[in-house]
Amino acid sequence: MRVGVLFSGGKDSCLALQKSMSFHDVVCLISLISESPESYMFHVPNIEVTRRQAEAMGLPIVQRRTKGMKEEELEDLKKAIGKARADFDLQGIVTGAVKSVYQSTRVQRICKLLGLWCFDPLWLKDEIELLNEVVQRRYEVIISGVFAFPLDREFLGRKLDLDMIRKLERLKLEYGLSPAGEGGELETTVTDAPFFKRRLEILDHDVSYKDYSGVFRIKEVRLMDK
Amino acid sequence: MILIVNVCSDGLSYFEFVKPVEDIIRKARMNSVTRHFLSLNHRDISQAERVIICGTTMKDFDYLDHMEKFKWITEVDKPVLGICAGMQILGKLYGCSLLERTKIGRYKVKIVRKNSFTSKDEFYSYFLNSKAVEPNGDFETLGESGKLRCIFEHKYKRFYGCLFHPEVLNPEIITNFMQQSMPRV
Secondary structure (H helix, E strand, O other): OEEEEEOOOOHHHHHHHHHHHOOOEEEEEEEEEEOOOOOOOOOOOOHHHHHHHHHHHOOOEEEEEEOOOOOHHHHHHHHHHHHHHHHHOOOEEEOOOOOOHHHHHHHHHHHHHHOOEEEOOOOOOOHHHHHHHHHHOOOEEEEEEEOOOOOOHHHOOOEOOHHHHHHHHHHHHHHOOOOOOOOOOEEEEEEEOOOOOEEEEEEEEEEEEEOOEEEEEEEEEEEEEO | OEEEEEOOOOHHHHHHHOHHHHHHHHHOOOOEEEEEHHHOOHHHHHHOOEEEEOOOOOOOOHHHHHHHHHOHHHHOOOOEEEEOHHHHHHHHHOOOEEEEEEEEEEEEEEEOOOOOOOOOOEEEEEEEEEEEEEOOOOEEEEEEEOOEEEEEEEOOOOEEEEOOOHHHHOHHHHHHHHHOOOOOO
16 A cells, blocks of 8 residues: 655654554655644644655655644644645555544545545553664664753753663653553653765754753755665 | 454564553453464363453454354354454454444543443544445444544343454443453452
């Protein structure tokens, strides 16, 4: 089956992408670039980097800008998926949804409307299991956004590794924090994975942070041979 | 041992519709084995104390073209829980009609007859459903969501089913089904 992957550039959409490669032909990525930092549906930090990630994987990407207003962005998502279906003859859509009934419901409805199969291969996956799988599969992942107490500036730009997973697990026990950020507590950006033909090297970035809310914004990257 | 029946025609759907049910059973420290309905054998069926037939994705109706592969269900005397597609299979085996009815998302379910799966009168559940089951004389309705009958019990056999996905918002429905006189590991 020819499938497109809803792609935010973070660990979940990359892992969903890699799992779907074992069963289907991934023919394109689809990204919504939200102008709202409080988007209901779409990962925000470094979404502009998705085009470079697509280049690194050797996959085409369909991008569409959205104002990020609650239901308007769904109309934009429907248009982006519709365009991808037409341009790449898609039969199915893959998402990295893990826990969000809100997100999953909206994508399922759009797929039903457009006659597409819908796959959520990470659905209800244990969050620590998910983080461990990302590390075991040798993804290079940085934390690119923090949006909850007690995640402070120190987390921004840090690599996701076994030490970080242990730290996040402790924060789950102490504060009830979702360790994989499924409640929007943190966002990640993937700079390399086994299915990347080239890796991303971050050349320039800035950090904005205030009161347990901050973003590691990638300003410039280059693609490096592996 | 609980037999989990996978009805997904696409391997990628296993992670979404079968693995979450396996995880609930594992966390409850129960033994289970998962088999695809096309590769089930007599040994799997005879060793099972209970059976859960999982759901599949909304475009997948392959199981309806292979109803002869589920005939064994009518011949066993074991508790069976059908989830979404699994309930459609149970209904179809007993002559219920399947009607085109789409319901996607989180909706309120009202209990209309007391049952052993939940002590609540109403709760929210997650639906990914495109076919309703029109019960005939063999099935009774236990719960409804709007106009959709969504929880069923067979009148004479220990067969139960729901058209929503309890693994998402109501895992206790699965654990209650498993723990009724099941030995712990």
